[in-house]
Amino acid sequence: MIIKTGRFGSLTIDENEIIKIGGGLLGLSEYSQFCLVDPGDETLILWLQSLDHPDLAFPVLEPKIFKSGYIVRLSALELKELDLKDITTAAVFSILTIPEDVTQMTANLKAPVVINLTNQKAKQVVLQENEYQIKQSVFKELRTHLLTIQSNQNRLEQDTPQRTVLDVAKLAPSHFIKSLS
């Protein structure tokens, strides 16, 4: 299937790349089908692109990059909704809010998106922990992380970033998911 997007032009999407968020993200129930786009800009920020609306895309980031000790505890109901039988086969992403002043970007640690890598079902879960912020500033941490990667690897600069739609089954599982029950 070919979809048109505002940021990434036309994308060819395979069945195994479709992420299904039953009931959508909170407050955006009308959009339930997404794919994960790596724009190839080497910022580690991926984009959860809606298949239903070309201009709807959420920047997302793996929380392990900027928050150590982060734990996502899922209830029995959430595990059931995701049809997640093995908690080691899921990935977690924080939704980023990137304002015009990019240095003010924040990540939502309170309500991450969990993706079951075996069936592509995903859900935005609300965590009980009060210390997890809805607006956690993240620019400094991400920038430092990127500088570390850059100094460790002498990579060739790409002339034109290569955008790719990611195969859900090949995403790296996050190993900080726990079951509440």
Add this chain to the structure above:
Amino acid sequence: MLVLTRKLGESIAIDDHIKIVVVQIKGKQVRLGIQAPKETKIHREEVYSAIRDQNQEATKAPSELNKVSKALKG
């Protein structure tokens, strides 16, 4: 919506495992005690509305991606 009247110290039961007790009434504030299995998630409604608002904000990311990458890598 089911509406029940309760006095101080009285409670309501939801299913077999969830109990909500009126702990204190002070002016316009009511303190509730909630007993529930640990896998039950309990939030103030404001948490959900704040997350809904934040999701809306997140849809407004800059459309020029190189603006973001320049700020991060420059």
